[in-house]
Every structure is written in structure tokens, then in C-alpha cells.
Amino acid sequence: MVKILPKVLANLLRKPFTVKYPYEKVEPADGYRGKPSITKEKCIRCWQCIRACPDRAISVDKETKTPVIWLGRCTFCGECAEACPTKAIVMTKNFEFLDQYEK
Amino acid sequence: MTMVVPIGPQHPALKEPEYFRFEVKGEEIVDVDIYFGYAHRGIEETLARRNYKHNIYLSERICGICNICHSTCYCQAVERVAGIEPPERAKYIRSLILELERIHSHMLWLAVAAHEIGFDTLFMLAMRDREHVMDMREIISGGRVHSATNTIGGVRRDVTPEQIPKLMEKLDKLEESVKYYINLFQTDRTIKSRCANVGVLTKEDAIKLCAVGPVARASGVKTDIRVEDPYAAYPNLSFEVITEDDGDVLAKGMVRLREMLESIKMSRQILRELPSGPLRVPVDLKIPPNEAVQRVEAPRGELLYYIRSNGTEMPERVRVRTPTYASAPSLKPMFVGGTVAEIPIVLWSLDVCFACNDRVTLVDAKTGKVSVVTMEELRRWRK
Amino acid sequence: MNTILDILSFLFNSIVFPGLLFVSVVGMLYVGIDRKVTGHLQHRIGPPIWQEFLDFGKLMTKEDITPSAAIGPVFTAAPLFALGSLAAVMLLLPVASAQPALRLTADLIVIIYLLNIPAICMILGGYSSGSSFAIAGAGRYIVQLLGYEFVFILSIAAIAVKVGTLNLTDIVSYQAKNGWLLLDWKLLPAIVATLIAAQGKLLRTPFDIPEAETEIVAGPLTEYSGPKLAIWRISYNAETIAVAALLVSLFLGGPTAYTIGNVRIPAVVDFLIKTFLIVMLTTVVRNIVARVRIDQALKFYWTFGILLAAISLILVMVVPQW
Ligand code: SF4
Ligand code: SF4
Numbered sequence: 055m056v057k058i059l060p061k062v063l064a065n066l067l068r069k070p071f072t073v074k075y076p077y078e079k080v081e082p083a084d085g086y087r088g089k090p091s092i093t094k095e096k097c098i099r100c101w102q103c104i105r106a107c108p109d110r111a112i113s114v115d116k117e118t119k120t121p122v123i124w125l126g127r128c129t130f131c132g133e134c135a136e137a138c139p140t141k142a143i144v145m146t147k148n149f150e151f152l153d154q155y156e157k
Numbered sequence: 158m159t160m161v162v163p164i165g166p167q168h169p170a171l172k173e174p175e176y177f178r179f180e181v182k183g184e185e186i187v188d189v190d191i192y193f194g195y196a197h198r199g200i201e202e203t204l205a206r207r208n209y210k211h212n213i214y215l216s217e218r219i220c221g222i223c224n225i226c227h228s229t230c231y232c233q234a235v236e237r238v239a240g241i242e243p244p245e246r247a248k249y250i251r252s253l254i255l256e257l258e259r260i261h262s263h264m265l266w267l268a269v270a271a272h273e274i275g276f277d278t279l280f281m282l283a284m285r286d287r288e289h290v291m292d293m294r295e296i297i298s299g300g301r302v303h304s305a306t307n308t309i310g311g312v313r314r315d316v317t318p319e320q321i322p323k324l325m326e327k328l329d330k331l332e333e334s335v336k337y338y339i340n341l342f343q344t345d346r347t348i349k350s351r352c353a354n355v356g357v358l359t360k361e362d363a364i365k366l367c368a369v370g371p372v373a374r375a376s377g378v379k380t381d382i383r384v385e386d387p388y389a390a391y392p393n394l395s396f397e398v399i400t401e402d403d404g405d406v407l408a409k410g411m412v413r414l415r416e417m418l419e420s421i422k423m424s425r426q427i428l429r430e431l432p433s434g435p436l437r438v439p440v441d442l443k444i445p446p447n448e449a450v451q452r453v454e455a456p457r458g459e460l461l462y463y464i465r466s467n468g469t470e471m472p473e474r475v476r477v478r479t480p481t482y483a484s485a486p487s488l489k490p491m492f493v494g495g496t497v498a499e500i501p502i503v504l505w506s507l508d509v510c511f512a513c514n515d516r517v518t519l520v521d522a523k524t525g526k527v528s529v530v531t532m533e534e535l536r537r538w539r540k
Numbered sequence: 541m542n543t544i545l546d547i548l549s550f551l552f553n554s555i556v557f558p559g560l561l562f563v564s565v566v567g568m569l570y571v572g573i574d575r576k577v578t579g580h581l582q583h584r585i586g587p588p589i590w591q592e593f594l595d596f597g598k599l600m601t602k603e604d605i606t607p608s609a610a611i612g613p614v615f616t617a618a619p620l621f622a623l624g625s626l627a628a629v630m631l632l633l634p635v636a637s638a639q640p641a642l643r644l645t646a647d648l649i650v651i652i653y654l655l656n657i658p659a660i661c662m663i664l665g666g667y668s669s670g671s672s673f674a675i676a677g678a679g680r681y682i683v684q685l686l687g688y689e690f691v692f693i694l695s696i697a698a699i700a701v702k703v704g705t706l707n708l709t710d711i712v713s714y715q716a717k718n719g720w721l722l723l724d725w726k727l728l729p730a731i732v733a734t735l736i737a738a739q740g741k742l743l744r745t746p747f748d749i750p751e752a753e754t755e756i757v758a759g760p761l762t763e764y765s766g767p768k769l770a771i772w773r774i775s776y777n778a779e780t781i782a783v784a785a786l787l788v789s790l791f792l793g794g795p796t797a798y799t800i801g802n803v804r805i806p807a808v809v810d811f812l813i814k815t816f817l818i819v820m821l822t823t824v825v826r827n828i829v830a831r832v833r834i835d836q837a838l839k840f841y842w843t844f845g846i847l848l849a850a851i852s853l854i855l856v857m858v859v860p861q862w
Contacts, residue, residue: 057341065580070586071285086295129305130305131303275748276745278828281584500755
């Protein structure tokens with residue numbers, strides 16, 4: 055009761071720990087596993103990524119004949135980026151795409 | 158005359174759906190029945206239908222809070238089945254993330270316990286300090302919650318020397334705040350009035366009902382898988398098994414708080430003594446028929462995985478026994494004799510995690526009869 | 541002519557100032573500040589201070605639901621009566637000057653009565669709503685009412701005995717002459733007891749037992765939604781101001797006007813500052829404690845609270861006046 059009082063009152067004078075998130079961005083740490091992105095030009099169509107994906111989130115695009123990731127299934131494990139021999143798939147730091155629909 | 162008070166499946170004190178049927182006499186609880194099964198997801202069966210590597214990520218998703226324990230336990234079980242030994246550095250990194258997970262889980266426990274007794278300031282402050290652990294986990298594994306670090310035969314990500322000072326700094330901040338919370342827990346009158354002598358589990362009951370983890374340790378039972386069945390880097394780490402004698406909610410809280418200090422100490426030791434070497438060994442996923450049991454001390458207690466392989470890339474059977482499942486019977490002596498107002502905090506003192514413990518129960522819609530599906534029946538249906 | 545003016549001024553007093561409108565707006569603002577300060581005390585940003593207004597506006601546009609299990613008329617009337625009694629109580633409290641809008645001989649007793657009506661309405665609303673959580677909450681509220689109310693009355697009695705009157709205006713003018721009652725050491729225990737009782741009256745932690753959300757959802761208000769809940773919020777906010785206003789008149793000297801330099805600061809500003817201090821005191825207290833159980837709360841009030849109030853009462857009766 056009394057013990058927490060000074061801590062609590064000190065908080066009044068400090069800058070709040072929380073940030074107004076959508077207006078104030080928070081940068082994730084290096085190596086963050088965000089949205090996986092595919093560079094189509096680098097892809098050699100070995101389909102290692104498809105085999106590695108634990109959620110069967112990667113399928114082949116009929117037109118471009120390159121892999122596409124269904125983000126609704128992806129769990130951002132990074133296995134595909136690890137398996138890709140040409141580093142065509144990399145994990146970006148982007149985590150703000152929940153409102154976007156992508157095939 | 159007794160009255161039935163249903164708590165759940167939806168109730169503000171429960172963060173997950175589960176049904177407790179309390180028989181009360183006035184305010185006093187005379188009996189309690191626990192019904193599991195509302196969050197059943199059929200994971201054990203799914204585990205037997207996917208290959209070993211893909212299963213890592215499924216096992217991580219059995220429980221969000223102790224995902225690293227699940228994946229570590231799973232990977233170690235597979236390693237045991239396949240007869241491979243991960244490299245030393247991988248073991249240390251596993252221990253590090255396991256300890257960080259313990260800290261964050263106990264921090265979460267502290268926060269929610271504070272909320273259950275109406276101490277919202279402590280809830281906010283604990284959540285704030287938990288953020289340090291989450292940041293550390295993000296630095297090490299690249300994800301705040303799901304680490305995706307473990308893999309069969311080692312770990313996937315390294316702790317680089319540049320990261321170590323940052324981690325050490327965060328550990329210092331954490332230690333300071335954990336010490337403060339211990340002090341607060343020991344001295345605050347309102348916390349004491351809600352937690353002391355509430356939900357007592359005696360040592361005899363704890364042993365008889367096979368309580369695990371902090372629940373058992375708070376009743377004076379010195380049990381810890383890290384000591385009894387050492388895995389990862391624990392044989393090389395020095396730590397103390399924390400026990401308390403009272404068995405009440407306060408003791409359970411103190412065990413968890415003091416364990417956090419131990420975990421911080423261990424994390425420092427790991428970061429200092431991190432051996433060099435490779436991170437993983439290659440594995441052939443076609444594992445010959447074999448079986449193994451692996452135990453891990455999760456934040457909530459003993460977690461057990463049983464795996465049987467059959468020569469293919471998929472396991473024939475995976476059995477998971479989560480700590481909440483093992484501790485659930487000890488809820489009864491903790492509740493009986495208490496009052497209705499104590500239900501939330503006593504329930505939370507077990508650090509219940511239902512999602513990871515649910516089993517199948519079948520309810521006959523016509524008669525309302527409940528039957529549990531046996532293994533044989535499941536096998537039969539599979540064919 | 542005079543009667544028409546009287547009626548008009550009475551209407552103005554009860555609806556605009558210091559009645560319904562004033563007490564609601566100030567109440568919402570103060571509770572908004574309370575939430576903001578709570579946020580900062582907990583090291584977060586917290587909602588904007590006009591959040592209560594936004595909440596009110598939003599609730600007003602929601603569908604008005606009366607559960608089929610509820611006793612409709614009681615369920616609907618409860619929040620209205622609560623708000624009405626609080627508007628009435630403001631007429632009896634000195635706000636703009638030492639004189640309240642309405643003078644009665646023994647207004648202290650009427651004020652204590654009127655301040656209980658919101659609690660009773662909440663209990664009735666809870667019982668009539670047909671939800672088991674609401675009924676459990678209402679039951680707890682009755683027990684809590686028995687706890688804090690006696691402490692409240694006993695400590696006010698100590699103050700009344702000290703001043704020798706049951707008239708709030710006289711208590712205020714006594715303080716104008718002899719200094720604040722807060723500074724009287726004999727009354728100090730009673731004043732602490734009043735603050736503790738006020739904490740229970742305003743359902744603030746550690747005495748937010750009737751609406752303990754982890755145990756019984758929102759207590760008596762569980763089934764309320766939409767405009768009815770909005771009226772409950774306003775009456776809660778108004779209650780905060782009314783209780784604080786009573787405490788201000790009891791021992792902080794009531795509203796007084798000052799002259800600093802050449803600027804005359806009206807009494808209502810003084811009133812706002814003093815009530816604000818009391819609200820902030822309850823805010824800080826509610827942020828540094830855990831909720832107690834109902835039996836512990838009752839025990840606390842009936843031992844510690846009553847002890848404090850009784851000490852003061854005996855002191856003012858026995859120790860001669862200086
Ligand atoms: S990150 Fe993981 S889940 Fe997502 S596409 Fe790659 S392998 Fe599949
Ligand atoms: S693993 Fe890389 S190169 Fe191979 S198909 Fe996938 S994206 Fe293309």
C-alpha cells in the first residue's frame with residue numbers, strides 16, 4: 055500500500071511507457087520475422103520453400119510460375135527463407151499488413 | 158442445502174473457456190467439479206499426420222505462453238528417438254530462451270494475479286516490466302511470442318556477441334523490478350489480506366494429487382525436472398530450486414517471483430559462458446521405429462512428450478501431457494472450504510492454461526451423457 | 541411576480557446550476573481527469589480527459605435493452621431516481637457561495653439521506669435485472685452499505701457535535717470564523733474515517749467489491765446497456781462531485797471567495813479546486829491498493845472505521861473547548 059506509493063507518484067512525472075502506436079511507430083529488433091517477401095527474379099523454381107513450409111502457405115502462381123505466400127496461413131516461422139537456395143525469400147521487418155488482403 | 162454456482166465456460170475471471178461447477182453453501186464452497194474440453198483442437202492426432210519438422214511449429218502452437226517449452230520438449234524427444242545429440246551451443250541457447258520464457262510467464266502470472274485481486278496498478282506495472290523480456294525474446298528469436306528457434310538437432314538462430322550487452326542491460330532492469338515486486342508482495346497489506354491463507358494446498362495433498370511445478374514447490378515439495386531429469390544446458394548451470402512451505406496463494410506467488418530471480422541469474426550465466434561451436438547437426442528425418450519420453454520443466458510444471466516413430470517421416474503417435482492437466486486435481490482441496498470471492502485468485506494461483514490441456518469428451522446430445530473417448534476407439538476410427 | 545421569479549430560479553438551480561447540468565458536466569470532467577491521472581500513475585498514457593463525454597455520447601446512441609427477465613419499471617426507474625436525487629442534493633450543498641441554493645434547517649440529515657438513494661437505486665436495479673451476477677453484486681452492495689454508512693454518519697456526527705448544529709451552512713460559516721475543521725486535531729480521526737467511508741461510497745478500490753469485475757462482471761450494472769448505462773455513468777460521476785462537495789463543506793471550509801491582488805476569484809473556483817483535491821486523493825488511494833473481500837471490508841469498517849469516528853466523537857464531547 056504505502057510501498058508502491060512513491061513509485062506510482064513518480065510515474066506521474068515520467069514520460070508514459072506506452073506509445074500512441076499507430077501515430078508513433080515502434081521499430082522491431084533486427085532479425086525480426088515479419089512478412090516474408092519474394093523477389094521473383096531471383097527465384098530458380100526449385101520449390102524448396104514449398105517443401106519447407108509447415109503450414110502449406112506457399113503455392114505456385116499459375117501465371118508467373120513463381121511461389122506466392124498466402125499470408126492468412128503463414129505463421130512467420132522463416133523456414134522458407136532458410137530453405138531458399140538463392141535467398142529469393144527474405145523475412146522483412148514489416149508487421150503492419152493485417153488489414154491488407156494479398157493472395 | 159447446497160446451491161450450484163457455474164463458473165464458465167464464459168466468465169470474466171477465466172481467460173479461456175472451461176467449466177467449473179461449484180457447489181456452495183452460502184458463501185462457502187463444499188465441492189467442485191471441473192469439466193475440460195471446451196478448447197479441444199485435436200492436436201495430438203494432427204501431430205501424427207505431419208512430418209517431424211513441420212510438427213515443431215504445430216507443437217509450438219499448443220500453448221502460446223510456453224511455446225518454447227513445447228518445441229524444446231518435442232525436439233528433444235525426436236532427438237532422443239533418432240539418437241542424435243545437439244551441439245553444446247544449441248543447448249545453451251535453448252536454456253536461455255527457456256529461462257526467458259519462464260520469466261515472462263511468471264511476469265504474466267503476477268500481472269493477472271494482481272488484476273484478479275483488483276490491483277490494477279500492479280497489473281500495469283508488471284506488464285510494463287514484462288516488456289523487457291519480450292524485447293529480449295524479440296532480439297534473440299525474432300518474434301515476441303513464437304520463437305521458432307528450436308529445430309530438430311539444434312537451434313536455428315544464434316545469439317551474436319553484439320546482442321549480449323543489450324540483453325545484459327535488460328536483465329539488470331528486470332532484476333531490479335523483480336526484487337521490487339518481491340518486496341511488495343511480502344509487505345503490502347492488501348495483497349496479503351487477499352492471498353495469505355487462501356487456497357491452501359498441503360504438502361500431503363500436493364504429493365497425493367501429483368501436483369507439479371510451482372504449485373507443488375509452494376507446498377514444500379522439492380520437485381523440478383531441471384534437476385531430476387536434466388536436459389539442455391541445465392547440468393552445467395547453477396541454480397536453486399525454490400520452495401515455500403505455506404501452500405497458499407501468497408506462497409505460490411513468492412515461488413514464482415523468486416524463481417524469476419533464479420532465471421535471471423541463470424540467463425546471465427548462460428550469456429557469459431556461451432560455448433562456441435555449431436548450432437545444429439544435420440538430421441535424417443526417416444527415423445527407425447523407436448519410442449521416447451521427454452520431460453521439460455515448463456513455467457507451470459512438468460511437461461511430458463511421448464513420441465513413437467515407425468520408420469517414416471511422420472511420428473506414429475505423439476502424446477502431450479501439459480502441466481495444467483497434471484495440476485488440475487489439486488484445485489479441489491484448494492477450493493473446498495474457501496469462499497466464492499476467492500475463486501478467481503485461487504484458480505489463477507495454479508496459473509491455469511486450458512488451451513494446452515484440453516482432451517476430447519463426447520457428449521451425447523440426446524441423453525446428455527458424457528463419455529471420454531478411449532485410445533482404442535480413436536484408433537478404430539482412424540482406419 | 542416574486543413567485544414566478546422564485547420558480548424560475550428554482551428551475552434554473554435544479555436543472556442548470558448547481559443542479560443537473562453543472563454536476564454532470566463537472567462530474568464527467570473530473571472522472572475523466574481521474575481516468576487520465578490513473579493512466580499516468582500506472583505509467584501509461586490513459587484516455588483523453590473528455591473520454592467520459594465521448595462514452596456518454598456513444599452509449600446514448602446505442603440500443604436500449606431491457607432483459608426479459610428484468611422487472612422493467614424498476615429497472616428503468618433506478619438510474620433516473622439516482623440521478624434525480626443527486627441533482628437534488630446539489631441544491632442543498634454550498635457551491636457558488638457559502639449559501640446553498642435551498643436552505644433547510646437540518647439539511648445535513650437530508651443530504652445524508654439523499655446521498656444514499658443512488659446506492660439503493662443501484663441495489664434495486666441489480667435485483668430487478670434478473671441476472672445472477674447483478675443479484676450477487678446487489679447483495680454485496682447492501683453489506684457494504686451497512687459497513688460504510690454507519691462510519692460516515694458517526695464521523696459526521698462528530699463534526700456536528702463539535703460545531704453544535706445540523707445545518708451545513710452553519711458549519712461552513714463556523715469554519716469561516718474559526719478555521720477549517722481539518723486543522724482541528726480532535727476531528728482528525730473522524731475526517732480520516734469520512735474519507736475511508738467516501739472511498740466505499742464511491743465504489744473505489746479497495747472497496748469496489750460490489751462491481752468486482754473479475755468475480756461478478758459489473759455487479760448490479762451487469763445487465764445495463766445503452767442510454768440507461770449512460771445515465772448510470774452520469775449519476776456515478778455526479779455522486780463523485782456530490783460526495784466531494786459534502787466533504788469540502790464539512791471540513792475544508794466550503795467554497796470561499798478570495799481576492800488575490802485586484803482579481804476577485806469567485807467561490808465556485810475555490811469549490812472546484814477543493815473538490816478536485818478530494819477526487820484526486822481517492823484516485824491515488826484507489827491506485828495503490830488491492831480490492832479486499834467483502835467480509836474483510838465489513839470488518840475493517842466496523843472496527844477501524846468506527847473506532848476512528850468514535851474517538852473523535854468522544855474527544856469533542858469530553859475535551860473542553862479552547
Ligand atoms: S514463413 Fe513459414 S509459414 Fe510463412 S510461408 Fe514461410 S515457411 Fe511458410
Ligand atoms: S526456394 Fe527460393 S528459389 Fe526455390 S522456389 Fe522457393 S523462392 Fe524460388
